Every structure is written in structure tokens, then in C-alpha cells.
Amino acid sequence: MIKIAIIGFGTVGQGVAEVLIEKKEYLTKVVGDYKVVAVADSKGSITGDFDLNHALKVKRDKKRLPDGLTALEIVKNLDFDLLIETTTTNIEDGEPGLTHIKEALKRGKDVITSNKGPLVVSYKELMKISKKNNCNLLFEATVGGAMPVIKFVRRCLAGNKILSIKGILNGTCNYILSRMEKEKMPFKQILAEAQELKIAEADPSYDVDGIDAASKLVIVANALLGIDAKLKDVKITGIREITPEAFDVAMEKGYTIRLIAEAGNELKVSPRLIPLNHPLVLQGTLNALQIKTDLAGDVVVVGKGAGKRETASAIISDFIDLYANQTINFI
Amino acid sequence: MMLTLIVELKDKPGQLIKTLEPISKLGGNVIGIVHKREKITPLKKIPVEISLEIEESKIQRLIDALKENGITVREYNQVRLVTTSSLLLIGHIVHTDISDTINRIDSTGFAEVVDLHINMPQLNGPSTALITISATGKEKLKEAIELLINICKEKGILVVEPINEEFL
Known part of the structure; x- marks a missing residue:
């Protein structure tokens, strides 16, 4: 079971959540069982055993997630395997995404991000940390949205x-x-x-x-x-x-x-x-x-180069790239 | 640099090779050879026009080597401007002394402004110019473009550079 934490629950984060629901059957076939164990935005979070559809509804209705663990607490302490980091880009110092990604990588967790900031500020350092901790940092969504670039x-x-x-x-x-x-x-x-x-x-x-x-x-x-x-x-x-x-x-x-x-x-x-x-x-x-x-x-x-489902496409392709345990049957 | 060379050769075997050998030795690249048999000289020599590419610094050595081989060099001239590039300028092009901009390119000795097309929509508004620069070689063209960019920076004019090459 792949346990996923989605940090950043704006357009991109929600888009990813929707595709994880929509394509559950297909994705499970390709990567195995997965579950979203945390979603967080800048104001709150939902963690543990919850229905992802419910989280999307709460966010849409209230425009924010309820009070809960902070994004940083989740990244540092919660039990998960994959961090999907979709907070807003900040090219000045890469924060808050940079800290989220660093903390996850230090714990040996894989990271997929759509956030340019951390990579623009600290590409080399982040790659070093991921290598040292034997985990992956994938970022197809940061360049050109749905257009295949990095893996291509x-x-x-x-x-x-x-x-x-x-x-x-x-x-x-x-x-x-x-x-x-x-x-x-x-x-x-x-x-x-x-x-x-x-x-x-x-x-x-x-x-x-x-x-x-x-x-x-x-x-x-x-x-x-x-x-x-x-x-x-x-x-x-x-x-x-x-x-x-x-x-x-x-x-x-x-x-x-x-x-x-x-x-x-x-x-x-x-x-x-x-x-x-x-x-x-x-x-x-x-x-x-x-x-x-x-x-x-x-x-x-x-x-x-942009758009909710287009960016989700790039993140999902990284997800499959990371965890596909069989040759994908393309037909 | 492109060089056009007219030599006079005796009409017998082995003459052309005496001309080509020094070119080859100096790393020149022959682009074309035209025998001008219709212009045979009173001494029954045939003018041959050779176009070649060679480093500028080696031209004099080539001429000397040809003379040593007994070849009559009737004339040679450098084809000065071989590469061209167009750039777009946007801003107060005229008010910042367009003739000064052009002169500074022309006075390099290796590049010239060969075409200029200006569009001035309003009296005090920014105008647009498509400026075409020719230079003696690719490197010199780059240098001239750098110079133009610096001049425009100084004058507050935006330079829109061309994308370097056509898509192949």
C-alpha cells in the first residue's frame, strides 16, 4: 500500500486528488494499492483514514481545509511513502515547498512536485539529499505542464x-x-x-x-x-x-x-x-x-503548459514512473 | 573569409595543381573554379577565377606562395560581407541618433548596416526598426550584434534578436 500525502490543496493538488479517484482502478493495476493519508493547505489539513471525495467537498465548500496538523507536522511526523508537493511557487527562497521537500527526502520519502520554487533555488542540494537517503524526487509538472519534457x-x-x-x-x-x-x-x-x-x-x-x-x-x-x-x-x-x-x-x-x-x-x-x-x-x-x-x-x-488536469497528468505520470511494478500494457 | 583570386595559368597540364596546393596547405577551402578560356591573354595564358574560404591572416602567405610557384596572380579581392542577420529594434530609435548607431557598426571595419526599415507610428511614441547587418564572417557578425546590443542598451532601445538558426 502506497501512502500518499498531498501538501498544497489548490488547483493542482485538487486536480491530482480527482485523478487519483477517477483512475483508481487503472492506477491500482499499474502501481498497486494506494491511499491518500493526508491533505493539507496553508490553513489546515485532514489526516488519517478519510474519504478523499469528502476532503475535496470540504475544500470546495469552505474554501479551506479544517484545523488539523500543519503541513510541516505532516511532512515531519506522519507515516507516508510519497509526498505530492503542490504548494504555490516562490522563487525567492522556495518556501514553504523547499522545507516540505527537504524534510520528506531526509526521512527517505519519495517526492513528486509541481512546485518550481524549491528546484529553482536548490536543485543540486535536493538531488543530493534524495540520493543520500535513497529516495526519489520527480518534477515533470514543473516544466511545461502536460508537455513531456524531463522524462521524455x-x-x-x-x-x-x-x-x-x-x-x-x-x-x-x-x-x-x-x-x-x-x-x-x-x-x-x-x-x-x-x-x-x-x-x-x-x-x-x-x-x-x-x-x-x-x-x-x-x-x-x-x-x-x-x-x-x-x-x-x-x-x-x-x-x-x-x-x-x-x-x-x-x-x-x-x-x-x-x-x-x-x-x-x-x-x-x-x-x-x-x-x-x-x-x-x-x-x-x-x-x-x-x-x-x-x-x-x-x-x-x-x-x-498549464491547467488543472494537464498538470495532474504530469504528476500522475511521475507517480506511475515511480511505482509501476509491471510493464504497462499500453493497448 | 571569402577570397576571390584570379590567376593566369599556362595552357598545359599541371598548372592548376600548382595553384591549389598552397591553398590546401594553408587550410583553405575551395568553393569554385572557373576557367575563363574566352578571355585568353596575349601571352596565351588562361585566367582562372578561384573562390575560396581562408583565414584572413593567411591571405598574404597564400599570395606569396603562389608567386613562388610561378603563378601569375592577376588580382585578388576579399569578399567582405558574407553573413547577414536581421534584428528588430523597438524604442526611441530616431531620437537617440540613428546615424550614430549605424556609424558605430560601420566603423568596425568588419560589419555594416546594409538595410534599415523604420516604422514610426506616433510622433513621440516608440518606433520599430528592422536592421540588417552584414559582416565578414560568423564570429565577426556575432561581435557586431554584441556591439549593437550594447549601443541599444546605452540608448534604452529593446533589441529583439533572431533565433539563431532555421529549424532543420
Whole structure:
């Protein structure tokens, strides 16, 4: 029996819980029996023997979990095998996720996370702790949402030397730029509409100033290129200054503009001129990554970079990766 | 660096090899050879135009080596600008002295602004320019782009760089 603690019960945490219920029969076949023994948010928790559906209902009705053990108490003391850490990203110091993950790893517990903060701040240290305690830290959901990146490169491109990675790692910026390209409206106006559609946050700076994309790039650089990179190593330029006229001028020469994150000789996130027929020219909130390798040449993946079920998809794939005790029957 | 070389060869076997050997020894890469038989000289020599890539620092040694082999070098000229890149500038491009920006690229001696397309939507608003720079080689082009980025940083202009290569 795999005992799971879900810390962070916002959109992502709830999404994971829903899929764990929805796909119980299938997942049990693949990984064996499992049970969620704790869910916690920033205000409270439910632990022990409880019905996960009930916990979801409480959270939906009351907007919070009832008073109980704190997330930290659960991580430090409760009996579980797997921590699913889905608290909000904090790229300044990685907290509270960083402490949750560290404490779990120190106890030899496996961790799956969607939280970029801890990895951006302390990738190397966390990997060291997991190795020392003989447990795993998986983080597919931190980069590109549902788009396969980490396991895709590590598994499917195994044996290749990764020469460079570049791509679109922020759906909000791609949405704004692709609409500016089509409709020739100013940045501010499209941003306002994106905020109304909940594609952009009320404070959009994390997205439009390139910080979110840079955070993901730091994880990619560490995990796939073996570069000991931190956020301060990334040259970052956002998209606020891009004008509709810029698209006119670019398109005359067969180019458009996208926010591209690139890890190769240097790490940078910046708006780039890109030929219209390039596979990284996408519309809407899609994410994409172009991986340059020595054997396979260029490989491109495209997918949804955010969303409740999309992020849950990445976490569940890590879950199966970690515990599948038989060859998965794909048919 | 690309070099175009016109040599005059006697119309008998073994002449071309005398020209190619020094190029090869100096690590040059021959791109094309054209015999201009229709332009045969009064001394019955045939002008041959050879295009090659060679390091700039080795050009003089090549010319000397050819002369030592008894080859008449009629003329040679460096094809200066071989690589080109377009960048987008956004900001107060004109008001921050566009001609100064261009001059600073042109005065490098290895790069030139070969095309500039400006769009100025409003009098005091930011304008956009697509600037095309040519340089004598890939490394020099990189250097020129770095220079442009620094100039623009100094002038508060946003530079949108191209994605490095076409997708293959």
C-alpha cells in the first residue's frame, strides 16, 4: 500500500486528488494499492483514514481545509511513502515547498512536485539529499505542464548528448504575442483581456517579465544539461515593450516574435525574431520545446503548459514512473 | 573569409595543381573554379577565377606562395560581407541618433548596416526598426550584434534578436 500525502490543496493538488479517484482502478493495476493519508493547505489539513471525495467537498465548500496538523507536522511526523508537493511557487527562497521537500527526502520519502520554487533555488542540494537517503524526487509538472519534457529527454532521448534546448515555456506570453501578431493591438489591451480570461494573473509581472519562463529554464538546465544554474544566471527580457508595429516590420521579412527561453552556451529568456515557418511559432497558450541532440538531431515537443488536469497528468505520470511494478500494457 | 583570386595559368597540364596546393596547405577551402578560356591573354595564358574560404591572416602567405610557384596572380579581392542577420529594434530609435548607431557598426571595419526599415507610428511614441547587418564572417557578425546590443542598451532601445538558426 502506497501512502500518499498531498501538501498544497489548490488547483493542482485538487486536480491530482480527482485523478487519483477517477483512475483508481487503472492506477491500482499499474502501481498497486494506494491511499491518500493526508491533505493539507496553508490553513489546515485532514489526516488519517478519510474519504478523499469528502476532503475535496470540504475544500470546495469552505474554501479551506479544517484545523488539523500543519503541513510541516505532516511532512515531519506522519507515516507516508510519497509526498505530492503542490504548494504555490516562490522563487525567492522556495518556501514553504523547499522545507516540505527537504524534510520528506531526509526521512527517505519519495517526492513528486509541481512546485518550481524549491528546484529553482536548490536543485543540486535536493538531488543530493534524495540520493543520500535513497529516495526519489520527480518534477515533470514543473516544466511545461502536460508537455513531456524531463522524462521524455531522459528516457526517450537517452544516449543522446543534449546540445541545446530552446522553447516557449510561458503560455501567457505566447498567448499575448500570438494575439498581437494576429490583431495588431497594443500589449496593454491584450494583457487586460488575458487577465479577464484568467490567462494572466492580476499581477502579471511574473509571466510577462519572463521570470516564470526563466525559472523553468533553470530547472531544464540543471536536469537536462547538467548546468549548475540559478535564476540569477539567466539573462531575462520580458515582452512589455513589444509593440504591434514590431510585428508589421518583422512580418515583412517573414518573421514573427515569440518569448523564447534558451539554454545552450548561455541561459536567456527574451523576445526573439523567429521565422514564420519555425515549429516554435505557436498560437495561444501552448508550450513547446526544441531539443537539439547529437544523434537525433532536432526534436520538438508541443503541449499544454498549464491547467488543472494537464498538470495532474504530469504528476500522475511521475507517480506511475515511480511505482509501476509491471510493464504497462499500453493497448 | 571569402577570397576571390584570379590567376593566369599556362595552357598545359599541371598548372592548376600548382595553384591549389598552397591553398590546401594553408587550410583553405575551395568553393569554385572557373576557367575563363574566352578571355585568353596575349601571352596565351588562361585566367582562372578561384573562390575560396581562408583565414584572413593567411591571405598574404597564400599570395606569396603562389608567386613562388610561378603563378601569375592577376588580382585578388576579399569578399567582405558574407553573413547577414536581421534584428528588430523597438524604442526611441530616431531620437537617440540613428546615424550614430549605424556609424558605430560601420566603423568596425568588419560589419555594416546594409538595410534599415523604420516604422514610426506616433510622433513621440516608440518606433520599430528592422536592421540588417552584414559582416565578414560568423564570429565577426556575432561581435557586431554584441556591439549593437550594447549601443541599444546605452540608448534604452529593446533589441529583439533572431533565433539563431532555421529549424532543420
